[in-house]
Amino acid sequence: MHVRSDSELVVQREYVMSLALFRALVAQAHDPSVPPAARVGLASVCSAHPLVLEAALARAGRAGRPVLIEATCNQVNQEGGYTGMTPADFRDMVWRIAEQAGCPRDLILLGGDHLGPNPWKALPADEAMRRAETMIAAYAEAGFVKLHLDASMGCRGEAAALPDDVVAGRACALAARAEAVAPGQAVYVVGTEVPVPGGVSGGSDHLAHLVPTAPEAALRTLAAHEAAFRPVLGDDVWSRVIALVVQPGVEFDAQEVVVYRREPAQPLAGVLAKMPGWVFEAHSTDYQPECALRALVEDGFALLKVGPGLTLALREALYALDALREVLYPGGKSLRETMEQVMTDAPGHWTGHYAGSAAQQRMLRHYGYSDRIRYYWSFPDVEAAVGRLFADLEESGLPDVLLRQFLPAVGAGVRSGAIARTPRAIVLAAIDLVLEDYTRACVPPGLHGS
Numbered sequence: 291m292h293v294r295s296d297s298e299l300v301v302q303r304e305y306v307m308s309l310a311l312f313r314a315l316v317a318q319a320h321d322p323s324v325p326p327a328a329r330v331g332l333a334s335v336c337s338a339h340p341l342v343l344e345a346a347l348a349r350a351g352r353a354g355r356p357v358l359i360e361a362t363c364n365q366v367n368q369e370g371g372y373t374g375m376t377p378a379d380f381r382d383m384v385w386r387i388a389e390q391a392g393c394p395r396d397l398i399l400l401g402g403d404h405l406g407p408n409p410w411k412a413l414p415a416d417e418a419m420r421r422a423e424t425m426i427a428a429y430a431e432a433g434f435v436k437l438h439l440d441a442s443m444g445c446r447g448e449a450a451a452l453p454d455d456v457v458a459g460r461a462c463a464l465a466a467r468a469e470a471v472a473p474g475q476a477v478y479v480v481g482t483e484v485p486v487p488g489g490v491s492g493g494s495d496h497l498a499h500l501v502p503t504a505p506e507a508a509l510r511t512l513a514a515h516e517a518a519f520r521p522v523l524g525d526d527v528w529s530r531v532i533a534l535v536v537q538p539g540v541e542f543d544a545q546e547v548v549v550y551r552r553e554p555a556q557p558l559a560g561v562l563a564k565m566p567g568w569v570f571e572a573h574s575t576d577y578q579p580e581c582a583l584r585a586l587v588e589d590g591f592a593l594l595k596v597g598p599g600l601t602l603a604l605r606e607a608l609y610a611l612d613a614l615r616e617v618l619y620p621g622g623k624s625l626r627e628t629m630e631q632v633m634t635d636a637p638g639h640w641t642g643h644y645a646g647s648a649a650q651q652r653m654l655r656h657y658g659y660s661d662r663i664r665y666y667w668s669f670p671d672v673e674a675a676v677g678r679l680f681a682d683l684e685e686s687g688l689p690d691v692l693l694r695q696f697l698p699a700v701g702a703g704v705r706s707g708a709i710a711r712t713p714r715a716i717v718l719a720a721i722d723l724v725l726e727d728y729t730r731a732c733v734p735p736g737l738h739g740s
Contacts, residue, residue: 319569320562340387344387346725349729350393355733356399358436359400360403371409373668402438403438403440406443430476433475439461441456442457480534481533500548503536508534533593535570538558540582559589572586577599603723603724605663606720607717608679623675
């Protein structure tokens with residue numbers, strides 16, 4: 291008789307909870323007795339940075355509410371991705387951080403974003419899809435319970451954008467592989483009206499022409515996937531395809547954020563009534579004000595992705611601490627100087643994303659909304675520099691007058707004793723301010739936790 295391991299038991303509990311959670315999320319979006327003001331959403335934390343994950347997991351632990359954490363295909367895959375992690379590695383890292391942060395494992399939902407051939411699109415389609423199927427199998431085997439199937443990109447010799455039936459057929463093949471590995475475990479998200487993984491490039495005029503997804507396009511995508519899924523995978527799997535990625539009219543690039551406007555999105559929001567069993571998923575919600583995030587949830591965009599907005603808050607806090615250190619210990623090499631050196635030595639993560647003069651590109655690679663700097667925090671020289679920054683400031687005592695000057699948003703919490711007087715706690719608190727916006731947006735007033 292097979293005795294289940296601790297990992298298998300946690301995955302099973304997570305699966306049961308995730309199905310109940312996602313089905314409840316869908317049900318309340320279609321329940322006429324639930325007014326829009328009472329609708330609940332769920333934020334998706336898309337980051338592999340340990341401090342971002344710690345902040346999200348600590349918040350979940352304090353509130354006793356589920357937290358959804360997602361990895362992307364380029365970031366984490368069977369070949370390691372740019373983080374060097376497989377899905378099982380990512381899961382284990384999240385679980386280690388959760389234990390330190392006081393978050394029970396059964397509150398953690400793991401998701402995979404943009405799972406498809408994108409990392410291998412330079413290869414012929416057959417080979418790219420073979421690798422994509424191996425990737426999604428690794429995600430399913432590691433216990434990921436929310437899988438975004440994205441086979442929208444053309445591979446070698448194909449058009450950049452593929453017909454709906456081809457995209458849906460490839461998504462079905464990916465779901466079939468996940469089901470073969472872990473039957474009945476996952477819910478699925480489909481749809482492609484989002485930028486490629488990594489975000490909008492600096493030279494794009496995408497924002498100037500940004501419009502919400504047309505209702506007929508949303509219905510066409512749903513119909514194409516139903517035609518592909520039902521005959522092959524049956525009603526059970528199709529019932530677990532619960533969300534459609536659409537463009538509600540929110541986006542950002544290096545210097546601009548397009549804030550959600552309800553009126554242009556109403557035709558799209560209205561079509562949800564014709565899609566029982568579904569909710570919308572909104573990507574690139576970073577930098578939206580809390581009121582816009584709440585409006586998205588009320589309008590049926592129940593799943594809100596956030597990533598660069600969290601790592602930008604991390605960077606802001608680190609740079610503020612760096613400036614504070616310069617007052618205390620003038621003349622040393624700054625963290626910003628280290629980041630500039632590392633980014634110019636290895637420009638692959640930002641080249642092509644920032645346009646303009648050399649001075650403009652320098653400014654944007656440090657401060658731009660696209661936050662391409664996030665790809666460099668795991669470089670050894672950068673980790674060492676952040677370690678020195680924390681060590682220097684641990685010794686300084688972090689004077690109140692300098693916290694007030696450089697970190698006013700969290701300085702009051704330090705002075706009151708709510709936030710520990712350590713650089714690490716201050717960075718976590720800065721990230722948590724962004725997470726708080728999502729909690730308030732996703733949970734109606736009166737139900738907010740910590």
